Amino acid sequence: MDTQAEIEDFILNGHLRYVPHVSIDCAIFGYHEQQLKVLLIKHKYIEGWCLPGGYIKRTETLVQAANRNVMERTGINNLFLQQFKAFGDPGRARINEFDEEKWFRVTGVRVTKNNWLIDQTISIGFYAITDFSRSVPKPDMMSEDCAWFDIDNLPKLEFDHDEMVKEALHTMRVQLYHYPIGYNLLPEKFTLTEIHALYETLLGKKLDISNFPKKLMALGLLKKLNEKRSIGPHRSPHLYVFDKDAYDKALKEGVVLS
Amino acid sequence: MDTQAEIEDFILNGHLRYVPHVSIDCAIFGYHEQQLKVLLIKHKYIEGWCLPGGYIKRTETLVQAANRNVMERTGINNLFLQQFKAFGDPGRARINEFDEEKWFRVTGVRVTKNNWLIDQTISIGFYAITDFSRSVPKPDMMSEDCAWFDIDNLPKLEFDHDEMVKEALHTMRVQLYHYPIGYNLLPEKFTLTEIHALYETLLGKKLDISNFPKKLMALGLLKKLNEKRSIGPHRSPHLYVFDKDAYDKALKEGVVLS
DNA sequence: TTGTTATTTTGTAAAATTTACTAAATAAAA
DNA sequence: TTTTATTTAGTAAATTTTACAAAATAACAA
Known part of the structure; x- marks a missing residue:
């Protein structure tokens, strides 16, 4: 047009x-x-x-x-x-x-x-x-x-x-707690810190750095890879990808994140 | 028309x-x-x-x-x-x-x-x-x-x-858990059993008979009256009314019921 | 007056979940 | 090898939820 x-x-x-x-x-x-x-x-x-x-x-x-x-x-x-x-x-x-x-x-x-x-x-x-x-x-x-x-x-x-x-x-x-999010918003392979920061920013509030990644993992949407990312003189974080099947299922049926 | x-x-x-x-x-x-x-x-x-x-x-x-x-x-x-x-x-x-x-x-x-x-x-x-x-x-x-x-x-x-x-x-x-309900659906004065039954019916599921009334009370929407209702050869239940101010405030700002 | 009965209401222990905090593991650079 | 900042696992405390038990009660019948 x-x-x-x-x-x-x-x-x-x-x-x-x-x-x-x-x-x-x-x-x-x-x-x-x-x-x-x-x-x-x-x-x-x-x-x-x-x-x-x-x-x-x-x-x-x-x-x-x-x-x-x-x-x-x-x-x-x-x-x-x-x-x-x-x-x-x-x-x-x-x-x-x-x-x-x-x-x-x-x-x-x-x-x-x-x-x-x-x-x-x-x-x-x-x-x-x-x-x-x-x-x-x-x-x-x-x-x-x-x-x-x-x-x-x-x-x-x-x-x-x-x-x-x-x-x-x-x-x-509100819906962030009921639908999986992150696909297309994070790199194909990402760290728990990255997805944690995504949620913090979208929600506009702090989420406990130690507990939140555990809650994310408990949802069963993430697959842990046998790879790490180099981030300078620090412990290298693990890389994760979304489990596409679980993710799509969660999109349809909803999830509960606390 | x-x-x-x-x-x-x-x-x-x-x-x-x-x-x-x-x-x-x-x-x-x-x-x-x-x-x-x-x-x-x-x-x-x-x-x-x-x-x-x-x-x-x-x-x-x-x-x-x-x-x-x-x-x-x-x-x-x-x-x-x-x-x-x-x-x-x-x-x-x-x-x-x-x-x-x-x-x-x-x-x-x-x-x-x-x-x-x-x-x-x-x-x-x-x-x-x-x-x-x-x-x-x-x-x-x-x-x-x-x-x-x-x-x-x-x-x-x-x-x-x-x-x-x-x-x-x-x-x-879903919204039953986030807005007060009952006004116009119950008699002016009602018992905890009656509002409990209302929630059970609307939600289509059982709610613990002992714990649910406590949760309702915890919301602070109800005022306990100094009256009871006669229900035959049983303990007479107390009557309650909605606290209109708290109720209207909850309608605007939302509540959380678990 | 006294038991009987069904229901309301309070109380509480157990279970589950959430939160707060500690500390170990780690990897690159000095 | 030490330093450093970050990731990650672990756990105790706090809180909430759930399940269950028992007391309170009021009308009725005996």
Whole structure:
């Protein structure tokens, strides 16, 4: 979606391919070396930053729509992805502030007030987690920028997206105790210290350095390798990999981490 | 919404007052004397039973829409109400089976295929809990029956409503440990045995008769009264009431029950 | 008035889990 | 060989959960 013809077609005929009045918004959390970030985009049409999002094709499921959106913004497929809440309070989208001239300047298309895009929209929130160092943030056709922001240094977001981030973060932190996490976020082979740091960062709190790795091991998701990693003048830590079968089973059936 | 004029107006002009393409569906759980039921409705237009639901007014929030719907079906206001998931997979509503003649027979209105009601719809699922003995089930204008069904003796439901009930029940049972429950479900003054039975029934499992009441008390939501209830040739149990302040605080901030 | 009975309620020991802390093992570099 | 920072195993204390026993009780019948 980039050429002017495509933009025009989306604006004028999008309602035939997408479900009107419903969108998805994605809180994409990015982790790397003990840093937690969120991906934001800057609309051409709007002043501030907001969460990436989009419409749902009439032929795809909600999860597919969210996955497509996350893929388009980060270039990464098949992330851990969860629906967390639908947002639909009237006034959340500020459609009353519609400015035909501005739309024309930005899109090059004459948009009238009865266009399918200019109407009340209910948005379904998803969150995803990825390794931000592997991603290539890419704006969509309606936005001019797309970048990672530190989780505790976010700008004021547009619409109800502040609340969305808050809810997404809360849900993510609760679900960390009930789903396995780490795949795609850690190197193929990793140390207990690395996965410990991952959990600490995502949860935003300290976890006992001696007990937490034991709890992780007790879940039975990790396989200990006969290899160690050299980390300078210190004891070399063992390397681990995820047991893919146990991991996928845990994704389906859930786990309990205390 | 009952007269023919109102039905006709809803079908022909509803898209002006309601948000098209989005609906809500409510799994309304009913409790009374150790029985757990679900409220189902039977559409005039559709063969089997399904969850009650409806559209969202352009002026109301999602929760208001759900509450209005629950109120219309049960006659009871202000129940414990929670959003649990949005459902939007294509094909879930079977709009391809649209039958103009049948719609006319049922509604007395000539509905064409481009009507706002005949299109892909994404539904936001809410669940609620009420005392079914106090409710007066009432069909909506599109349905011919509305009745309580035993939770473990449900008929096969239409659309994706089997999955909705399953998800609603699962979410409800998880949230029972994180929100206070019992208000409106028990008499104003109740015994520990009664609230114990409530939890057992909603959770669908046994809870230790000696330890569970202690856990409940530990939450600090109950006030012990200086009254007892006569229950025949047995020790008279104490009566309790909810501490409204603590209860409301717990509703907002959550509790932890083990 | 006194036992009988079923239920409520308190008490407590055992079991299990979590937490806090100690110390041994280790590997590279000085 | 010693130093050093980190990994990792071990364990005792603290806490929580569970299981079970027994006391309290109130209506009724004898």
